[in-house]
Amino acid sequence: MNRPWWYRVPPVAVVLITYAVTGALIFTFITDTAVVWAGGGLVLGMLAAFVQGAARAAYDERHR
Structure with a gap:
């Protein structure tokens, strides 16, 4: 089975x-406080992993 690249x-x-990427953007454009860019990057990173997991589950459900 040929799965998509994001899978x-x-x-x-x-x-x-x-x-x-998020940490660099926050550091460059918003603030240079380490706690803010590190925390913001971590939160968005975890959110991206959650969305990828949901997309994988939906893909698996459609292609059974």
């Missing part, structure tokens, strides 16, 4: 990529 990306990679 094959490990959840840890989704969290780390989102964390890094």
